[in-house]
Amino acid sequence: MAESRRGKLKIYMGYAAGVGKTYQMLDQAHEMKARGVDIVVGYFEPHGRQDTIAKTDGLELIPRKKVEYRGSVFEEMDTDAILARHPQVCAVDEFPHTNVPGSVRGKRWEDVEVLLEAGMDVLTTMNIQHLESLNDHVFQITGIRVRETIPDWVVQQAGEVVMIDLTPRALLHRLQRGVVYGREKAEQAMQNFFRESTLVALRELALRETAHEVEHRTVVDGRDAQRQAAGGSAIPRAPHKILVLVTAEPETAMVIRRAKRVGDFLGAECFAVTVETAGDLSSLPEAGREAIERHLNFARNLHIETRILEGDEIAPVVVDFARRNQVTQLFLARPQERPWPLPLFSRDLVQKIVNIAKDMQIVIVAARDPLAHP
């Protein structure tokens, strides 16, 4: 059989717990099983929801693996057992989950990568909040900084993204009826994350993102078809090149996310640079070096190429590099308003770059503050 082929990924996308992602995924699993597809459930999170639990009846569940950490026992997906069983299709709940320390891989999406590489198709579930490039948008809407994120490229390589929709009102009714959480926890949830305005805004994000994912696939498919018709060459020319300036300032992560998002939407190449006197990070104080290393790593995890440039002064070095590499858009952080003393350094930097790089677009990215909800 075609063992060398990489499996296909299908994502059930929602905007909150309780919209019915897992239910829909299991529904599809039953349908596939009825069609004679060899399908197993690789990981299932019951959350005490009776409807969903009943949905697993008649499906083969791979037992979880017990992992001990600091004297407690945790249960994780047993990737090895799934590989050994090797079904055609595997359903995996909660794509963004972080594995307990000591697991082979840090993230469940990395386990799923292994399954896909082994040639299995995977069905999985996630909420829009966990998409890396929307992290600041989600913070603005919810006031919560989501830590469990999935890089956008992981979602982009999915064969299909389906929006599991439910109106916020219907979701709130479910919460009130105790379908999603127990009643007590539901009360608490409704005062926090499950405010109607929060849900409506997250839902809008999910709808737009799914529309984008659909469009992305249509365009890519179309290009493939064109390329095939043209005899297999003709790679589309990227109209824009994006450069991100990495510094030790905490806003850098936000700039990287935003630049990558714009790059993805425009089909533009994206890379990140930092400027250091010695051309490496050795001369920096511990804290600054650690921050810059973290930011460069973050960029690489999002599939952005990084470089350390040598120079004494940031502005001219970055602008010169941008010009030599035909960069059309340069992304910088808007300096945070902090109490006195004002960060004159970063304000001057933005102003300097704006004043010397008059031949390219400069995007000054601002933090999105969380908003008040009614």
Added chain:
Amino acid sequence: MPPEIARKTPEQLLREVQAEEGAAAKGHLKIVLGYASGVGKSFRMLDEARRRRERGQDVVVGAVQPKVPPEVAGLMQRLEVIPLKPLGDGSAIDVDALLRRHPAVCFIDGLAYDNPPGARHPTRWQDVEELRAYGIKVIASINIQYVAELREQVEAITGKHVAQTVPVSFLKSADEIEIVDAPAEEPLGRSPEEQESAQKRAQRLSKLRELALVLAADVVDGQLTEYLQRHGVHQQFGAHERILVCITPRANATDMMETAQIMAERFHGELVVAYVNQPQISAADQSALDEKLALARKLGARIEILEGEDPVDAILQFARNAGITQLFIGHSQRSGLWSRIRGNPVDQLLQRSRGLDVRVFPQ
């Protein structure tokens, strides 16, 4: 105090009151939006009817599709159905019978029908309006093909002409909208020709799916704004990208506007072009400005002429009230005296544009 919290204008207060009143009077409307037939809308609708009935709600079905698959027929047997009323060679929903029966919730599967001559209203969606006017909650389904304003786009995708449509304003008046999103079935490999035609079909369906998702997002965006207004909040959540391009008569605005238009399109966002009125401008400047505004119109931008002594203030105030997420400006060409007295406007904007992404364009 955070600068985002703007003071309310009388217009905003009026809108709040109107939103309050509008919400109270009419029957609730929920739209179930699909992108093609066969995605399971009918089943999902009638299954919701069944669940509501089992929870003790007074539910009737006012319209079903002419042909129903067996699983939908099975559901119908467990529900109260008020059949369509025959009229000439056609039929229409029986508004009189529904009003007499006056259920709490009425399900209409298939909203986009023109009624035959002699019916109360020319179209079914107007019948639904009447049911709502009498306080009946309506849950109705429609496919994206039948939205009047999208007809040209849909016809370009499908090559098929659609005669019976519903205006988008009706969908936007809904209290809730839900999308039934299921991707097109995998084209199964048969003969190469069949496979190719299946692939083309899948492409067409994907485009319709995208249209439906964006329409649902737009309706949701409108609802969010209204909800926030009703609760006296005048700020935006930034789930929707809104791009503001600031133009002046002399600045080179073509690149700015074209880039903004591409960005707005890719992000399914909104494009606004603003000009801050200056009292005495030369005839040459005026005609340069008119040209730019004409281009803005051609690109489908909303145009705003702002007033204010300080252009930076005027732009930022407008941006905050309109929920702008990205501001596009050109490099200032002003130098000399003006800048020395008031500061370079680009620097000023950068310093005061907290919360907004600013994109500075080469001149």
